[in-house]
Amino acid sequence: MVNWFWNRSKTPRRTLALRSRGEQSGATRVDFAELAPELNRFLGQAAYLQLGYFETLTRLIRATPELSEKESLSRAAGATLTKHRAIVDLIAARGEDPTQLMLPFRENLDAFRRKTIGARPQETMLAVHITAGMLDDFYLALASSYGETGEKVRQILSEDDARHEIVAIIQETIESDEEWRSLLSMWARRLVGDTILVCRSALRPERLAAADDERIEPVYTELMGAHARRMDAMGLAS
Numbered sequence: 001m002v003n004w005f006w007n008r009s010k011t012p013r014r015t016l017a018l019r020s021r022g023e024q025s026g027a028t029r030v031d032f033a034e035l036a037p038e039l040n041r042f043l044g045q046a047a048y049l050q051l052g053y054f055e056t057l058t059r060l061i062r063a064t065p066e067l068s069e070k071e072s073l074s075r076a077a078g079a080t081l082t083k084h085r086a087i088v089d090l091i092a093a094r095g096e097d098p099t100q101l102m103l104p105f106r107e108n109l110d111a112f113r114r115k116t117i118g119a120r121p122q123e124t125m126l127a128v129h130i131t132a133g134m135l136d137d138f139y140l141a142l143a144s145s146y147g148e149t150g151e152k153v154r155q156i157l158s159e160d161d162a163r164h165e166i167v168a169i170i171q172e173t174i175e176s177d178e179e180w181r182s183l184l185s186m187w188a189r190r191l192v193g194d195t196i197l198v199c200r201s202a203l204r205p206e207r208l209a210a211a212d213d214e215r216i217e218p219v220y221t222e223l224m225g226a227h228a229r230r231m232d233a234m235g236l237a238s
Contacts, residue, residue, distance in 0.1 A: 035203045035216070036145040043091050044101030045109070045202055046139050046153060050084035051102070052113050053132050056124065063121050072165035076128075079162040086156045090149065108201065115194055122173045122180065123187050125166045130188050131195045132163065133230055134223050138199045141219065170234055185237045192227060196220060 037045075057077035061070050088098040116127035140157050143150040174180045199220075231237065 036142060037203060039146050039149060040096060040101050041104075042139075042142060042146065042202070043087060043096075043149075043153070044098075044103075045105045046157075047084055047087040047091065047098060048102040048105045048109055049132075049135055049139075050080050050087065052109055053128055054080045054084060056113055056117070056128055059117075060121055060124055060128075069169055072169060073125075076162040076165050079160060080132075083156050083159060083161075086159075087153065090152055090156070094149070109198070112194060112198055116191060118187060122170060122184065126170055126184050126188060127191055129163050129166050129170070130191050130227065130230065131198075132161070134192075134195045134227055135198060136161070137223060137226055138202065138219075142202065167234055174235055181236060185231070188231060188236060192224070196223070199223070 036042075054077055057073055057080060061073045061077065064070055064073060091098040091101055116124065116131055118124045118127060136157050140154055143154040143157070146153070170184065174184065203216075
């Protein structure tokens with residue numbers, strides 16, 4: 001059996017704490033300081049993820065014929081771009097080049113985003129809500145490892161994401177035709193595995209062994225719990 005946070009030495013160590021926003025229950029805490037990425041890696045990946053979601057949402061705006069839905073998507077896109085710019089400004093304030101920090105993640109994260117582009121706009125909307133929600137939770141948790149800079153990132157990621165606008169469109173779609181419910185539920189299940197892999201790649205890959213995966217399993221469990229709550233809120237089966 002693995003010992004988590006009991007029977008440990010008293011030496012202070014960085015911890016990863018995951019708490020779903022809006023939840024009052026206690027957070028799962030996992031000590032794996034040696035697995036947390038370097039700060040620049042964390043910042044570069046977080047910044048590029050937000051930029052990628054902005055790109056996906058702007059593509060959705062073009063593909064969506066209804067003006068009211070375009071407006072809703074534009075608000076979500078604007079919120080994402082605001083977060084991206086805030087992280088970029090934070091990187092620049094530290095004397096780093098934001099482009100250089102983001103560049104190493106472009107290929108893999110673009111490939112991930114391509115996998116989340118559905119055959120229909122509604123599928124892509126759901127993909128943004130589900131994957132961005134899981135990844136925001138994960139990066140909010142990682143932020144606790146980086147002191148003052150991490151706290152600034154936590155504040156940025158905690159800002160309103162306007163994804164309730166996307167949820168409203170999805171719910172209207174489900175209500176208009178019951179077949180959408182099963183189709184979107186199946187689509188969401190396909191997204192989870194790839195999203196967990198992105199979380200895993202955010203850590204130090206050269207140190208991730210089977211034992212390390214066991215140590216962070218409670219974090220994945222929390223991510224899945226938050227995912228299930230998002231799905232339930234939309235009336236979809238997780």
